Amino acid sequence: MHQVDIRRQGGFPVAAIEHRGEYMNIGRAFERLFHWLSVRGLVDPKACSLGVYFDDPSAVAADLRSMACCELFAPDAVNFEAPVKHAKIAGGEFAVLTHVSGRMRSFASRISGCTANGCQSRGVKPAMRRCSRCI
Numbered sequence: 001m002h003q004v005d006i007r008r009q010g011g012f013p014v015a016a017i018e019h020r021g022e023y024m025n026i027g028r029a030f031e032r033l034f035h036w037l038s039v040r041g042l043v044d045p046k047a048c049s050l051g052v053y054f055d056d057p058s059a060v061a062a063d064l065r066s067m068a069c070c071e072l073f074a075p076d077a078v079n080f081e082a083p084v085k086h087a088k089i090a091g092g093e094f095a096v097l098t099h100v101s102g103r104m105r106s107f108a109s110r111i112s113g114c115t116a117n118g119c120q121s122r123g124v125k126p127a128m129r130r131c132s133r134c135i
Helices: 023-039 105-122
Strands: 005-009 012-021 049-053 064-071 085-089 092-096
Touching (some): 023 049
Antiparallel strands (some): 005 092, 012 064, 012 085, 049 064
């Protein structure tokens, strides 16, 4: 079992690109997002990048709903254009599973374990909405 921390955090704005499809293909959404941000001079080294998962990758492998996101510190100064949109990560309790290095393929099973082992073993019912933050 992987270490899952339950943390309370305030909401924050992000630039986001939606991804729908296989878990392993979200990397393309991150590439497109960071290209969009970089050509506009909006990449901030202090910003957190995160994947937001609306589904359990093991339950809907081919039709996963997720977003590639990057934290923004001045969203009102950004002129958003498709496919990048402005979104707000709602504040609340987050099940946090940190991925530092290694194969991303194994990370999909960790996300499933994040909700099954991290939340339920603490008596917390996962909302499976815009609150699954994996850094």
